[in-house]
Amino acid sequence: MKKTLIAAAALCSISLFNKANAQVEAVGIKGGVNIANVSNFGSDARVGGNVGVFLHAQLSPNWCIQPELLYSSQGARFDAAGGQRTLALNYVQVPVMFQYFPVKQLYFEAGPQLGLLTNADVKGGNTNKYSVSDSYKKADFDLNVGAGIKATPNIGFYARYNFGLANISSDDSRTFRNQVGQVGMFVRLAHY
Numbered sequence: 001m002k003k004t005l006i007a008a009a010a011l012c013s014i015s016l017f018n019k020a021n022a023q024v025e026a027v028g029i030k031g032g033v034n035i036a037n038v039s040n041f042g043s044d045a046r047v048g049g050n051v052g053v054f055l056h057a058q059l060s061p062n063w064c065i066q067p068e069l070l071y072s073s074q075g076a077r078f079d080a081a082g083g084q085r086t087l088a089l090n091y092v093q094v095p096v097m098f099q100y101f102p103v104k105q106l107y108f109e110a111g112p113q114l115g116l117l118t119n120a121d122v123k124g125g126n127t128n129k130y131s132v133s134d135s136y137k138k139a140d141f142d143l144n145v146g147a148g149i150k151a152t153p154n155i156g157f158y159a160r161y162n163f164g165l166a167n168i169s170s171d172d173s174r175t176f177r178n179q180v181g182q183v184g185m186f187v188r189l190a191h192y
């Protein structure tokens with residue numbers, strides 16, 4: 001099922017690329033720090049990370065599209081009997097970001113994101129790590145907004161916020177949504 005969803009997300013991104021008549025400018029890698037939480041969970045933020053690849057294409061002189069494939073470590077920290085524990089939610093994500101460049105070095109971005117849960121564990125306190133994957137839905141849908149700056153033509157920095165739009169809880173009586181702030185760096189490896 002996960003492979004099917006990833007393949008569908010990749011095909012959707014390629015289709016968007018083709019329909020937009022985008023001219024691929026660069027391929028690159030990116031990574032950074034996540035400060036994540038889960039709404040309505042009664043928790044504290046969990047620090048994790050994100051890493052992945054992207055295609056950057058120009059749509060017009062000021063507009064670009066950037067589909068990405070990321071691995072993201074999210075979740076929350078919470079208090080329970082036996083001490084503080086961590087809810088570790090790990091996702092493969094496919095954001096498609098639309099970027100506006102008011103000047104050559106600065107951009108603002110927004111776009112949808114499909115997240116596919118790879119695993120969900122609770123760890124810490126006086127217990128060993130155990131899986132809670134059955135308590136969380138396998139797919140997540142989010143909206144991202146952010147900004148970035150190019151320090152050089154090949155290296156830049158970004159900040160992004162991920163608003164969870166979908167309920168990630170498998171229990172219909174609960175509503176949990178991902179909330180993730182990201183800061184990081186990108187490197188353009190190849191230009192076309």
